[in-house]
Amino acid sequence: MKPDSTGLVNFIDEEKVWATVNSAANADSSRIMDILDKASELKGLSLEETAVLLQVEDPELNEAVFETARKVKQGIYGNRMVLFAPLYITNECGNRCAYCGFKASNKELQRRTLTAEELQQEVLALENQGHKRLLLVYGEHPKFGADWIAETVRTVYDTVSEKSGEIRRVNINCAPLDTAGFRKLHEVGIGTYQCFQETYHRKTYAELHPGGHKKDILWRLHAMHRAMEAGIDDVGMGTLLGLYDYRFDTIAMLSHAAELESRFGVGPHTLSFPRLEPALNADIAFNPPYPITDGQFKRLVAVLRLSVPYTGLILSTREGRNMRRELLDCGVSQLSAGSRTYPGAYSDPDYDRPDVQQFCIGDNRNLEEVITEIVGHGYVPSWCTACYRAGRTGEDFMNLAKTGFIQKFCHPNALLTFKEYLLDYAHSETRAKGCSFIESELDRISTQLRDSVSDRLNRIEHGERDLYF
Template structure:
């Protein structure tokens, strides 16, 4: 029927009946709507659009020709140390808000496309230029984020999926995977187990399938937010990474008033590669996926996260395309992405592609791209997953990462299962979305971070106090972020140590807090920090400025 409608449109156009085209197009739109509903009934769509709207053309957002031209044009400039240093100097000034007038958004573009392409084209074998890039990324990170590292855990609710993505263990074509979805009781047990590890922030994920509907997911969000455990376990921020939603369902997600960041990975911005990697299912619609964040913005969910899966296509192309997508959101809605994730492809059950990525990114180039992203989007949170080894994660923290998962499991129900060594050894090989490279439990990651001089943080204060957007940027321009964020991170660390810390963690943590409670803080901030730390140590929870 749809093909007949398309043929009719072509015939009308060639027959000079242009005035009838709008009416026929409306009929076509209704047919598409019915088709979408039929697809949902057949299990092919998780979320159907009930509010069709006009959006900017996707090819005007992700401009392939601009990306290709920028990478070609800057190959020689990338070999010029003076040119690279000029770019880095200008980027640092932008990140320090030297000539920046605070607006309604926290997003700052640190690099133009040409500047970003120049840095991406730098040969990682050029140690001096690479050192300059890493030093700039570190300086920007220290200026904005200090030594604070926000911790969270992913929580997988269901692994049913109708999509067939070549690189993913959850794909519909993987018949060897055991499928499951958490019951309400199991979900409560999962959340309780995470709280007992000290987690306050979760990233909640699910596959796309009618056996676990969007309505079921909304109910799960209510359940997660209601769980309480002793001594004071509760989840203070729920971020989600779920299938693409319609505008109408974005409004429903927003209406829960329980969601922090809505994250959706494009996986790859290179259209031919996207088509090849996504064989079937709603996710195979490139344009619809790119426009997901626009729908979130229009629904009032202006806290969104972007991400690509490095290894599917040339990382240089993906970084520039990610920057383009971020700039589009900022221009169109006055709010760039809140976070950018940088997952690198890992082996997944039954996926040959994941075992031999077509555009594998080695450690040196991966570290480079992370540093360049930090320079390009200085005020955007960058998220590091347990796909990377402990050693690599340590390296990446030095060049830009501000958030990382801890004690992660990608198996449905894995947190509350029998915690035997055999179970731990086999979990990632059984039902996980991908294999992990960092298997350390939360308490070990916390201790290791503190030994490296970082302050593990579970802070959510700025969101709850409204220190976002223009308000946040005014604080940043005045150089006062540290007087708010650093004490708040120390309060959450002290709370963790009191409630869940091992003896080793408490000893290392107390020494760290004693040093950090005065570093770089104004006199008034030091006094306030001392008073509020005393409240935490007296048993008060959820203390923040």
């Protein structure tokens, strides 16, 4: 395709994406089972194979998709579940996205940008719950540049509670920057840069983004290129389900991932797949033009796990408790918990306020309630940040992951971070159940490593913190 006036090329070939989707429809059962056999080898799937599985309707074949996804997820990630929280810094925005409560035309929204002191209070509130990993979220207003964003990152890292409360991993969701801007974020130590394309369908994108810098689809499409050119190894992409046909946007997103892998040797570190939720004065959010059913959504997550087995899949609190529980088994590897979606929310005692939040959330439980449930279902909560701090990111991480590294080190590291949480933040009942669970999990660790893990757990018991392999 020809570049636009800025020299950027739309590498998403819409005709090719639709041809892939349409040619994969109505595959017979033998073709589907062959694809599932291939997926079981943990080597990923082609776009055409992915499109076939996205369109499986037969109940028995659907269950075969879910069962394969469970096995693949267990084989790569084990029973570890990474937890994080979003922290909204500002809801000021210059865009006019038709589905978002933060849009510039929403005059009823109370606008707020946190001061450094207010940001510190939010961080302390999250640290005192036990969080170690945060996703900083910024409205896309042109007055907030890379220098200001970088300063907020420094503030977060520098804010330490009286417990064991330093934040060890700061990820960013902000407007696409130029390469120099991304380099500034890299220099202050951000983890993953996250940016959602929302929809890859150009006509729909233009209709839903009529104003602001975000209306430039190619500038947004090339954001990940600029971030990786600036030295940010880990990037996270996603689509907002409900804006356009989920089959198209899923294949287009995976085409985007393939473009990054071809160009930089590694694809996205994470993928997200939020569904459209109601928001103040965003009529389209109440009536999605392309609604996706629970069944389609669950299958989509399972198919993503099979298509890109070593890529993290993030599930937000947009989904309700039951759906979040179902998706733990068949694909999700990262889970937000105790989320609040407006600036100052974690310090706000009356936090359920639709007049200020970006969208309505479906799971209002606090962090400890989420932890209690996932432990009850056999999952180890993890706040591990060892790989990022040891430089095991980007292509290096993927190469290690494909050799079984995640099972060998990430599971022990998860136990160490869970032990910290139980000692520093959990109520007594949660602590007792959690410590018992950790003891049972030691049997899953190789005999060569078990003594070292036990030693570190004992050191944490006696006051040491931030131990990892």
